[in-house]
Structure formats: structure tokens, C-alpha cells
Amino acid sequence: MKMKEVCKRTGLTERTVRFYVEENLLSPKSSLINGREYRDYSEQDVAELITIADLRKMFFSIDEIKEMKEAPTRIAEVVSMYKIKLAADAQAKASIVQTLDNIDIALLSDVNALAVRLKSMSANLPLPKRDIDPDFGRFDSESKEEREHQYNLYLAKQKRQYRLGQIIVSSISIINVISALISAFVNFSFFSLLIQVIVSIALFAGVTWIRYLFVVGAVLSIILNLMLLTSEYVSMMTQGLMIVTVFQMIYAALASFLLLKSNSVSEFLYSQKNG
Structure with a gap:
């Protein structure tokens, strides 16, 4: 409880x-x-x-x-x-x-x-x-004043961690929705958009297994983009598309690291789930 x-x-x-x-x-x-x-x-x-x-x-x-x-x-x-x-x-x-x-x-x-x-x-x-x-x-x-001060410092630290975790998770969720929205209009995949919106909401709500789903998706994205950049099709890519692809890989790696290793993210997700 x-x-x-x-x-x-x-x-x-x-x-x-x-x-x-x-x-x-x-x-x-x-x-x-x-x-x-x-x-x-x-x-x-x-x-x-x-x-x-x-x-x-x-x-x-x-x-x-x-x-x-x-x-x-x-x-x-x-x-x-x-x-x-x-x-x-x-x-x-x-x-x-x-x-x-x-x-x-x-x-x-x-x-x-x-x-x-x-x-x-x-x-x-x-x-x-x-x-x-x-x-x-x-x-x-x-x-008593010192103990009160230490307790207040602890609460302030927890509040900062929660706030930072909230910013990180919100950013990842929003970027995921925006990316899915762009993809939906380009590929007419609106069902995929719906799924991504639901997943992003679940992540923000603190559903534990969702962040691991995000990480798995991010790792697959990195692998696929890496394969693309090392394939023969790379010569057909414009410079702008290559920059976007590299940026996506960096973002996916950073998001995965934060979701798995950040204490602030863990604090926020736990608080969202358990109050």
C-alpha cells in the first residue's frame, strides 16, 4: 500500500x-x-x-x-x-x-x-x-534543529530527484509521441501512433515493464540504423538523412541509459506507481 x-x-x-x-x-x-x-x-x-x-x-x-x-x-x-x-x-x-x-x-x-x-x-x-x-x-x-534540518535536506533531495526524473521521462514520452506522429503521417500508420501514445502514457504512469520495452525498442533502432549506415545503401542517403540517423542512434542510446541507470528516473517511476 x-x-x-x-x-x-x-x-x-x-x-x-x-x-x-x-x-x-x-x-x-x-x-x-x-x-x-x-x-x-x-x-x-x-x-x-x-x-x-x-x-x-x-x-x-x-x-x-x-x-x-x-x-x-x-x-x-x-x-x-x-x-x-x-x-x-x-x-x-x-x-x-x-x-x-x-x-x-x-x-x-x-x-x-x-x-x-x-x-x-x-x-x-x-x-x-x-x-x-x-x-x-x-x-x-x-x-532537534539539526535533525529537522537533515530531514528537510533529505526531502529536498527526493523532490529534486523526482522533478528531474519527471523531466526525463516526460521528454522521452513526448519525443516518442512526436516521432510516431511524424511517422504516421508519412507512412499512414495511425494504429502504430495509437500504440506509441498508449505506451508513452504507461511509461509516464510508472508501469515498470514499459521502460524495458522502450529500451528494447531503442536497442533495435540502434542496430537497424547501424546496419543501414554500414550497408551499400548508405551511398544513396543524403547528408541530412545521415545526420538524422546518427542523431536517432545517439538519442536512443542516451534514452536507454537514463531509463535503466538514472536514480531520478527510478525515483519518479516508483513514485508514480506507488505514490
Whole structure:
């Protein structure tokens, strides 16, 4: 299932879905294409994402959800501890709100003054778990802003690749249609024109096997033109026709290379097919 469809079905953003996958809360089927990992989400994955989101909305931690998924027999124990934690948290927050109600916040000049006024509460509360046992490798090696910047760079790179692939595939499709159109009027082969239009549309839509059909056709074109240029009939060709024939061979070789080897083309075709 496409990421776009997954987000629509679950109401989650792409970032949230990726975050849950990276936290090993679910394991969608994945494949590696041109060095990039692509994931295929099933109906079961969608159901799991909805379940995870519902539990997160109820303040279950990632670790608690993971533990319950990995060991269903421990669900009762995890939920019991969760209830105790939630009750204690609610009581602490209610006390903090009550304390804040007795403070004239307009007179607070800095955070030190705020901390002093809340000292009677904070003295009896523990530090958050993340502060006590921080994951330096994950949180301190780069800041949130740096991670956000890296993610935005990644998205920008993917967008550039998609756009370049779109330009390449569009150009090949349009040139193919124009070539077929000229041939149709010269040879009155309008059925061939129809086929070429359908094939070009299929290529742009991301039909995988169509690009290999294009490559096969391009290779055959190169071979036939090469045979023509090395045959006895070459003497009957005008200079202009020879230039056009050589240009067709160069174009066919370049188009074949791009369709098979370009990461941008692969990115575009995959996105067209899978969203």
C-alpha cells in the first residue's frame, strides 16, 4: 500500500508513520531499490498503526506499547503500572496547577523566581526518565534543529530527484509521441501512433515493464540504423538523412541509459506507481 494511502487511512502524517517504524513498533515489508529503502504497507500494518496511535493518544509510552506487543501476557501488568503512573501524574499536575493559582505570575521576572515559587512542589518530584538516563547517541549527538534540518535536506533531495526524473521521462514520452506522429503521417500508420501514445502514457504512469520495452525498442533502432549506415545503401542517403540517423542512434542510446541507470528516473517511476 502506498504511503499516501496509509496516511489517508490512519490520519497520521508521513513523519509519524516513519517514526513508529523506526521505533520498531511495526515492520512493513521493505525492498531496496537503487540504494533507497521502499516500504509496502499491508492492511495489518494499517490496523497496527491505528492501534499504536490510539494508545499514544492515551499517553502510553513507546516502550510500554512495544512491551505489550512483544509480550501480550504482560499486558495486564503494564496496564496496572500505567494506571498507577497516570494517577500519580494526575495528582502531581493537579497540585502544580493549584500552586500556580496561588502565584501572581505577572510578578515573575525570570525562571529562577518561578523555580523558587514552585520549590515546595518540585522538591518532592523526580526528574523525567529521559533526564535521568539520557540516550546521548540519539538525543545529544545532534540537536532537534539539526535533525529537522537533515530531514528537510533529505526531502529536498527526493523532490529534486523526482522533478528531474519527471523531466526525463516526460521528454522521452513526448519525443516518442512526436516521432510516431511524424511517422504516421508519412507512412499512414495511425494504429502504430495509437500504440506509441498508449505506451508513452504507461511509461509516464510508472508501469515498470514499459521502460524495458522502450529500451528494447531503442536497442533495435540502434542496430537497424547501424546496419543501414554500414550497408551499400548508405551511398544513396543524403547528408541530412545521415545526420538524422546518427542523431536517432545517439538519442536512443542516451534514452536507454537514463531509463535503466538514472536514480531520478527510478525515483519518479516508483513514485508514480506507488505514490
